[in-house]
Amino acid sequence: MEHFDLVVIGSGSGNSLIDERFAGLRVAMVERGVYGGTCLNVGCIPTKMFVLPADHAIAPEQARRLGVDQQTTAVHFSQIRDRIFGRIDPISAGGKQWREQSENVTVFTGTGRFVDNHTLEIALQGEDEPVRISGDRFVLAAGSRATLLDVPGANDPQVAPKVHTSDTIMRLAALPERLVILGGGYIASEFAHVFSAYGSQVTMINRSERLLRREDEEISERFTKIISRRVNLQLNQQVVRVEPHRGDVVVVTQDPNGIEYSYPADVVLVAQGRVPNGDGLELERAGVETDQQGYVVVDEQQRTSQAHIWALGDVSSPYQLKHVANHEMRVVQVNLLAEIAGEQATVSSDHRFVPHAIFTEPQIASVGATEQELREAGTPCITTVQAYGDVAYGWAMEDADHAVKLISDPAAETLLGAHIIGPQASTLLQPLIQAMSFGLGVEEMARGQYWIHPALTEVLENALLGLVEQRG
Ligand SMILES: Cc1cc2nc3c(=O)[nH]c(=O)nc-3n(C[C@H](O)[C@H](O)[C@H](O)COP(=O)(O)OP(=O)(O)OC[C@H]3O[C@@H](n4cnc5c(N)ncnc54)[C@H](O)[C@@H]3O)c2cc1C
């Protein structure tokens, strides 16, 4: 049995872990799917490359408000798709090739599962017999996978090929005429924008009364209203079955009164969350604990219940975000190197202010607590909602929909949460993340620097001043 100093399972953020500092060690990289993981191949990167053309496609609607008539005459779906994957696929293939050529790393293409806490069995692709390897240390970076549709009819051979997840929807042969999206979270919201902008008739089916329910209510309510202008939005409906019908799929739903509705589709996108991949690793045989939702349990230093096994990213992190996976990867990297050098692991992950952005239209970005979370926890707070339309750049935009919501303690000393819906939300949020991360006070941030006039960032300045004015 081949022995390694380090075995890494998963080539997403796990691949970035192995840098030149590991050159003196024998490392195994085990990957069953496309090299480079979710973000590169089927996640953040291609989705955002689909979003930007969508933003351009709907630009005429926004221009019309400003007195400019322009027209989107065509969206070339297959060209966009081929351009995106023509760029991404070679990066993945090149990354794998580069790893395979490295002297100290052996790439195993196959599915790994534990035999015991130092032994991994790998079902190699294209081989009848699995191999076993042993390791002194392991890093679990096995990510998460899309939840599949689990209703009657989903496995019908006429239906199944038309039901997609985010893994496959971006590689469709042609733009669907009618797309039904199941779910109301990140993926549903981003693809609703993309496909409706490209010209598909999009129906979104959500089981509750608001989309993006984990966002602050102010944001979630605004988004639900705004997107309903562009898609056929069906709220408070649960999918009960899917059926074939003359070459199409019909999604059948039920409302809380038991009334059934039917939505015909060429393509169905299931976007109902992602589950961690720990279950496929037979972690119980290695003595690695998981929680009730299946996430690998880690301590602050990313160590699992087995001292020599570490975990990072979606397999252990309910945030399910790439910047979190990368942050945790750097923590594991430093701690591993310290231990290998005979020193103590000392670095902890910092999950105090984890931001996220949803690249739908309008963009949404958020960091810290929502108002509901604070109220439920009984934490006193004050809030302010600053409309884009009330600052000079917002006048130029003739903006009516978008806003920044800030939350602080009652004395307006510290920001507790920041939530933005509107153009450039993901960029506008960054100074607020910085303020929270480095403990910059609300008034100090508002008054202690110049704000470029009349830039859109004045919406942040005014929001901060809104808190200062209200302080008790
Ligand atoms: C459509 C979509 C859009 C997204 N957009 C964003 C975004 O804009 N911003 C953001 O921050 N995040 C985004 N995310 C989330 C982000 O992609 C993930 O949080 C991140 O990629 C997780 O990285 P990871 O290294 O933990 O796992 P992954 O990148 O998923 O890597 C895990 C790897 O492990 C492999 N693996 C699993 N089990 C085994 C096994 N038993 N044996 C061998 N190999 C195995 C898998 O094949 C996979 O390649 C998006 C996700 C999706 C699906």
Ligand SMILES: NC(=O)c1ccc[n+]([C@@H]2O[C@H](COP(=O)([O-])OP(=O)(O)OC[C@H]3O[C@@H](n4cnc5c(N)ncnc54)[C@H](O)[C@@H]3O)[C@@H](O)[C@H]2O)c1
């Ligand atoms: N921009 C980004 O950062 C980005 C983009 C895409 C995905 N992601 C990551 O990927 C993860 C997965 O995305 P997602 O949109 O699939 O998950 P999500 O958790 O954001 O949303 C899941 C949606 O499915 C619904 N749902 C869940 N189970 C259901 C059921 N049984 N019946 C009906 N509805 C159900 C939920 O109510 C919710 O609306 C996200 O949580 C996020 O962390 C991030």
